[in-house]
Amino acid sequence: MTQRLTFPADEAALDSILSWTRERILSGPDPRNGAQSQAVLEAALGNAITPDGIEATRAFALFTDSIIPSIRPFNHPTSLAFVAAAPTPASLAFDAALGAAEIFAGNWDGGSGAIHAENQALSWLASLAGWPSSAGGAFVSGGTLGNLSALHAARAAWTKERPDRWRILCSSEAHSSIAAVARVMDAELVMVDADACGSMSGAAARAAMTSGVFAIVGNAGATNCGAIDDLEGLANLAAEHDIWLHVDGAYGLAALGDPETRKAFNGIERADSFIVDPHKWLFAPYDSCALVYRDPIKGAQAHGQQGAYLDTLDHTAWNPSDYALQLTRRARGLPLWFSLVTYGTQAYAQAIAKTVQIARDLACEIDATPNLELLLGPQLTVVLFKATNLKGPELAEWCEVQRRSGALLCLPTKWRGEEVLRLCIVNPETDTNHVMNVLRTLT
Template sequence: MSLALEWAAAHATVATDPKTTARSASALHEAVGATITGDGIGAARAMELFDEVLLPATRSSEDPMNLAYIPAAPTRAAVAFDTVVSAANVFGGIWENGAGAIFAENQVLRWLSDLLGWPEDSAGVFVSGGTTGNLSALATARDHALRTRGRRPEGGWALACASTAHSSISSAARLLDMDVVTVAVDDRGHLTGPALEQALEADPRICAVVASGGTTNAGIVDDLGPVVEAAHRHGAWVHVDGAYGGAALAAPSARGRFDGIEQADSFIVDPHKWLFAPYDCCALIYRDARPAAAAHSQHAAYLDSIDRGESNPADLAAHLSRRTRGLPLWYSLATHGTDAYAQAVERCLDSARTVARAIQESEHLELLLEPELSVVVFRRPGWTPAAYRRWSQRLAAEGTILCVPTAFQGEVALRLAFVNPSTDPQAVIEVLRSTMLEADGA
C-alpha cells in the first residue's frame, strides 16, 4: 500500500511529454509476462512493472503540447484529491450513505446551474462520461414524452440533431430504440431554429432535440435560442451536449454564444475535458429533475426505505452504484476559486484565437473557420492525406506535438484543441511554422 501511495504522491507533480508510446499487446506481454498468478507477484514487482512498462505505453493527456482529440489537463489539487476519493471509498448512489460527499458535489452542480441561468430547484449528478450523460438525458426525454403524450407513436420515437452531433448521440438512440432525424447545418456549421422547425413539422415522432454546446470536431455552438424555441413549440425536450464546450460558460468572453440555454431541459459537461478534473467525470444537469427521477428511480424491497426527500444521485441517471467522482472538481474549485477557473478557460480561448490569427497570416497554411471556442481547424494546401499522416505521426513519435488529421466539410484537415491553460501558443505557432513549410509534407 505504501508503495502505491508514495508513487501517487510523486506522480502528482511529475513532468509529462506528448509522445505516442502505445505498444502492441504481444510486445507488452513479452515485457510484463503473467501478473495475475496464484501466489501473486508482490507489491514491489507490480509497482515496478506499472511504472517502467505499463504507464510508459500510454499517452500523456495533460501535456501542454497534447492538442489532439480533447485531452484532459487536471489541476494538481484535483489529481491529489482523486486519491482521497478512492481512499474514502464512499458509496455515492444514495444520500443515506454519502450525504457529505453528495452535498459537496451538489455545490459544484449548483455553480454549473448558475452558469446556465437555471432555477434553484434544478438538479443533477456526476456520471462517468458524456456518453452516459447523453444516454441518461435522452432516456429521460423519451420517458417524459410517453408520460405527457400518452402513448408511443406509430413507428417509434425519434430524436433530432445536427449532422455534426457527437457519435454518442446515435449510439444512445440505438440503445433507446429511437430513430435519428438528421438536420442539415447552415453554412457556418450550426443547427438553426428554422431548419429544426421543418424537421419537427415533418416528423411528429420527434420527442427530443440534441443541440451542441461546442462540437468536438470544430468547437461550434449551435443556435441555441431559436433551437430551444422551435423544439418547445412542438413539445420536444431539448438536451444540450456541452461535453467539451460547456466549460466556456465560465468565460465571460464566450458566454454570449450560449444565449438561449437558459430554457433548455438538460445539459452535460465533462469536467475531465476542460474544467481541469481527472478522468472520469461528467456533470449531467436537469432544469427540472422530476422527469429524470420518474425515469431513473429504482425500486426494490431493500431500496424502498431510502429517503427520497434528499438528493439521491441514483435517481437521476442510468446507474445505482457510483463513486463520488465530482469531488476532485469540488476540491479544486474550493481550493482555487471560480475566478481562477474563469481565467484558465479564458487563457485557452485566447490561445486558440492567437494561433488562429497566426495561421490566417501564414502564407503556407489555411484557416478553415474562425474558432468559436478553443478548437482551431486548418489545412496545409498541397498536402495529400498521406502527408498529413506522416507529419502527425512523426511529430507524435518525437514528442513535439500531438495533432491528428480530421475531416472538415469533406476535406482532410488538422485540428488543435486548446484545453490546457499551460499551453504556450507561441510554441505551437513555431512548430507549425518550422515543420509545415514543405509542400510535400516531407
C-alpha cells in the same frame, strides 16, 4: 490502525506509490508516451497474475515501467487532438485521496457529505446557465452516459399519444454518442444539416421537424468544429412542440465559466437538461460528466432502481442513482468540487479565457503562415486548418513523428469531405510559440 490479516498492507510499497503519485502530479506525463502493441505489452507484463502474487512493490513497478509508457499523455499541454484534458494539481491529488476514502456515492445513505458537495458543483453549473436553484442532477462517468440518461428522461416526460416511431432531432455535427444513444433507445435520428460553420439554426431544425420527435439535441461546442447551435431558436421550437431540449455541452459548456464566452450560449436558460464533462475543459480528472435537469423530478421519474434490498433507503433524500442510469458510483464530481473550492471560480474564468485566447492566437498565426490555410475557427477553442502541400500518408507520417517525439499531438479530421488538421485547446499551459514552431515544419 486496523491490522489487515487477509490482505496485509505493505507500508513501504504504500510510501513508494504515494511518492510516485506526488511526483507525477508535479511533473505531469511524458509527452513521448503512447499506445504500444499487444505483443510489446505481453512481453512487458508477462503472466502478471499468479497464484502467489508478487507483492505490491513489484506489482507497482509493472504499472510505472510497463503500463505508463503505453499511455497517451492527454493532459500534456502539447496534446491538442480529440478533446484532451488538463486536470489541476489539486484535483489530481484530491482524486488520489478520494480513491482511498472509498465512498459509495450511489445514494445519500452511503455518501451524504460527498453528494452534498457534488451538488454544490452542479448548482454552480446550473447557476451559470441561468437556471433556478431547484435544478439538479448527478455526475455520471462521461458524456455518452449523460446524453443517454438525459434523453431517456426526455422520452419518459412525453405525455402525448405514443408515436409510431420515437425520434431525436439533432445536427449533422452532433457527437457520435447521440447516434449511439439513439441506437440503444431504438429511436431514429432526424439529422439536420449544419451551416457552413457547423451550427444548426432554429430555422433549419424547424424545417426538419417531424412526428415522433421527443427531444431536440443542441450542440454547445461540437466536437469536430466547436460550433454552438442556435440555442435560442431551438428553445423556441421545443416550446412550440412541447418537447424536451437537451444541450450537449460535454466539451463546450465549460465556457459558461467565462463571463465573456457565456454569451455564446444564450438560450440555454430555456433548455430542459444539459451535460458538461469536467474531465474535458473544467480542469478535473477522468471520469466525470455533470448531468443537470432544469426539473430534477423529471429525471427521477425516468430513472432509479427498485428492489427489496433497496427498500430501506430514504427515497426522499438526494440519491444520484435516481437521476441517471447508474447505481454504484464513486463521487466522481468531487475532484471538480475540490478544485473549485481550492482555486475559486475566478481562477476558472481566467483559465478558460486563457485557453480561448490561445486558440485565437493560434488561428491568427496559422492564417499568417504561408502554406497553412485557416479553414474555420476558432470556435470556442477548436481550429481547423490545412497544410497546402502535405496530405494523405505524408501528413499522417508528419503527425506520427510529432507525436512520437513529444512535440505535438495534432491529428487530421474531415471537414466538408476534406482531410484537414484540427487543434482543440483545453490546457491553459499550451504554448502558442511552441505549437507554431512545430506547425511551421509542415511548410
